[in-house]
Amino acid sequence: MITKQYRLTLPAYPRGMHLITRSIEELFDGSVSTGIAHLFLQHTSASLCISENADPSVRSDTETFLNDLIPESYTKFQHTYEGSDDMPAHLKNMLVGTSLTIPVTQGRLALGTWQGVYLFEHRYHASKRTVVITLQGEPS
Amino acid sequence: MITKQYRLTLPAYPRGMHLITRSIEELFDGSVSTGIAHLFLQHTSASLCISENADPSVRSDTETFLNDLIPESYTKFQHTYEGSDDMPAHLKNMLVGTSLTIPVTQGRLALGTWQGVYLFEHRYHASKRTVVITLQGEPS
Amino acid sequence: MITKQYRLTLPAYPRGMHLITRSIEELFDGSVSTGIAHLFLQHTSASLCISENADPSVRSDTETFLNDLIPESYTKFQHTYEGSDDMPAHLKNMLVGTSLTIPVTQGRLALGTWQGVYLFEHRYHASKRTVVITLQGEPS
Numbered sequence: 001m002i003t004k005q006y007r008l009t010l011p012a013y014p015r016g017m018h019l020i021t022r023s024i025e026e027l028f029d030g031s032v033s034t035g036i037a038h039l040f041l042q043h044t045s046a047s048l049c050i051s052e053n054a055d056p057s058v059r060s061d062t063e064t065f066l067n068d069l070i071p072e073s074y075t076k077f078q079h080t081y082e083g084s085d086d087m088p089a090h091l092k093n094m095l096v097g098t099s100l101t102i103p104v105t106q107g108r109l110a111l112g113t114w115q116g117v118y119l120f121e122h123r124y125h126a127s128k129r130t131v132v133i134t135l136q137g138e139p140s
Numbered sequence: 141m142i143t144k145q146y147r148l149t150l151p152a153y154p155r156g157m158h159l160i161t162r163s164i165e166e167l168f169d170g171s172v173s174t175g176i177a178h179l180f181l182q183h184t185s186a187s188l189c190i191s192e193n194a195d196p197s198v199r200s201d202t203e204t205f206l207n208d209l210i211p212e213s214y215t216k217f218q219h220t221y222e223g224s225d226d227m228p229a230h231l232k233n234m235l236v237g238t239s240l241t242i243p244v245t246q247g248r249l250a251l252g253t254w255q256g257v258y259l260f261e262h263r264y265h266a267s268k269r270t271v272v273i274t275l276q277g278e279p280s
Numbered sequence: 281m282i283t284k285q286y287r288l289t290l291p292a293y294p295r296g297m298h299l300i301t302r303s304i305e306e307l308f309d310g311s312v313s314t315g316i317a318h319l320f321l322q323h324t325s326a327s328l329c330i331s332e333n334a335d336p337s338v339r340s341d342t343e344t345f346l347n348d349l350i351p352e353s354y355t356k357f358q359h360t361y362e363g364s365d366d367m368p369a370h371l372k373n374m375l376v377g378t379s380l381t382i383p384v385t386q387g388r389l390a391l392g393t394w395q396g397v398y399l400f401e402h403r404y405h406a407s408k409r410t411v412v413i414t415l416q417g418e419p420s
Binding site: 060113 | 181210238241
């Protein structure tokens with residue numbers, strides 16, 4: 001077995017869900033045939049997630065629902081000096097998640113037909129985001 | 141270290157939480173002694189999760205609570221053509237999760253006494269579900 | 281590649297979020313240089329999570345929000361004989377999570393600048409908590 005580790009810098013995205021499946025797979029050089037790919041976001045106000053990759057309304061409905069579930073208008077927040085979207089961003093990150101582990105089969109992510117990998121940006125004005133990608137498995 | 145990868149096809153379950161700990165462990169042939177087991181569901185409208193394995197009311201309370209948190213009656217959903225349970229299913233999957241990683245010790249899942257592995261089916265009329273299982277660790 | 285596995289027993293913490301980054305890293309003996317660290321909590325009424333490590337108000341806001349989202353006063357719970365905080369604890373665990381996987385780079389957790397690892401205790405009167413830690417990667 002071998003380990004390969006990469007750092008992927010994603011551009012500053014607008015708030016919402018952004019498909020990054022291809023950006024992840026482009027890093028692979030085929031050196032790991034069977035194993036796992038671990039994706040880790042080094043930030044606490046955006047998330048990594050898997051979601052339906054076909055109908056864009058799934059993404060907008062997800063965004064709408066989460067914004068209602070964790071509203072900026074929630075009056076009990078004390079951590080407000082970084083903006084009204086900051087504390088909701090931390091909570092969305094906690095519920096949606098910081099990392100993903102996906103099986104690798106024949107050198108590719110073994111996603112289901114309808115699954116896509118997303119960066120879910122929770123801030124209105126975000127910076128670049130760093131993802132650490134670790135591949136572990138049997139070499140080709 | 142070695143990698144073993146399996147595909148497990150689960151039957152079409154009714155909506156709710158279904159204990160699959162035994163189905164997972166039956167796949168193990170004892171070839172990995174110490175390491176991790178990664179379970180990945182290739183679907184976006186059901187979840188994999190760990191929950192209390194003793195009192196069935198924990199499962200029914202969990203189902204009740206999640207149905208209230210993400211109701212089919214939520215009027216803002218636009219993605220409705222696959223049924224009123226589809227968009228709630230995607231959201232439950234995003235909050236509960238698509239995959240699990242569990243330590244393996246002495247060839248078995250190192251679960252706590254009260255922990256069980258569940259397929260959480262979010263659709264009323266689901267099909268079979270595929271789980272990709274990757275074992276990585278020291279051989280026996 | 282090598283696998284190292286440890287068991288960490290955490291003291292009985294009061295309800296809330298407790299930073300354990302250092303307790304995890306103290307276990308490392310530097311034998312794994314590049315790879316992943318998997319942390320698994322063997323309990324269903326507390327969580328492991330990553331959150332902002334700087335401003336304590338992020339922790340208290342998180343606790344406040346989750347307590348409002350999953351209130352002990354929710355009248356539909358049937359699983360109440362272990363206390364009014366037990367079923368909310370199981371639900372918080374399901375939404376926040378039982379395990380974390382974090383990349384290891386140069387023998388250390390590759391966390392972002394503002395990320396800390398937390399035990400999130402959901403019970404008022406908890407016991408000790410056990411975390412199984414599995415390190416996998418290239419040796420130093």
